[in-house]
Amino acid sequence: MHASLSDIVADVAANSIEARASRVEVSVVEENGVITLSVKDNGKGMDEATKARAFNPFYTEPGKHDKRKIGMGLPFVKQTCDACGGTVTLESEKGVGTTLVCTFQSDNIDLPPMGNLAAAALSLFTFDGDFELVFRHRKGGEEYEISRSELKEAVGGFDSVEGLSLSREFLESQESSLLV
Numbered sequence: 001m002h003a004s005l006s007d008i009v010a011d012v013a014a015n016s017i018e019a020r021a022s023r024v025e026v027s028v029v030e031e032n033g034v035i036t037l038s039v040k041d042n043g044k045g046m047d048e049a050t051k052a053r054a055f056n057p058f059y060t061e062p063g064k065h066d067k068r069k070i071g072m073g074l075p076f077v078k079q080t081c082d083a084c085g086g087t088v089t090l091e092s093e094k095g096v097g098t099t100l101v102c103t104f105q106s107d108n109i110d111l112p113p114m115g116n117l118a119a120a121a122l123s124l125f126t127f128d129g130d131f132e133l134v135f136r137h138r139k140g141g142e143e144y145e146i147s148r149s150e151l152k153e154a155v156g157g158f159d160s161v162e163g164l165s166l167s168r169e170f171l172e173s174q175e176s177s178l179l180v
Contacts, residue, residue, distance in 0.1 A: 004115025019043030
């Protein structure tokens, strides 16, 4: 099982980047007693057969992992959603992209902690490759949204300690503004 909800965000969005998406949209919405996590991409998508096996822990896409034959990410996501009185939906079309939406009851005793969303977002923004990632977090009436290209331009890139430090500080400040 994932240790935190931010781990789920990072895992699912990393899969989108690995699926050669040129655009990934990540959204975390906390309102009305429900936490909704969604990841939408325009990556390679899945055919119906692959989609039907996506939540099977003994299946992983051929060639995705060199050393292992199972894929536990989505099965763990589903297990967490089920344990927290939530739902999980997966929409995907080969050559078009994939959207995963998870909901969790925020008062459920089995709900993992939110974790460090700023660190999860930073890890996604700094993935190698040419892609756009938009990260949005809304809690109550407050929200922020930042794209990879905006952040990269503002800090001068992610290939220096200074750029990484400024990115981390910015993301942490945005998360702190939601703790009101």
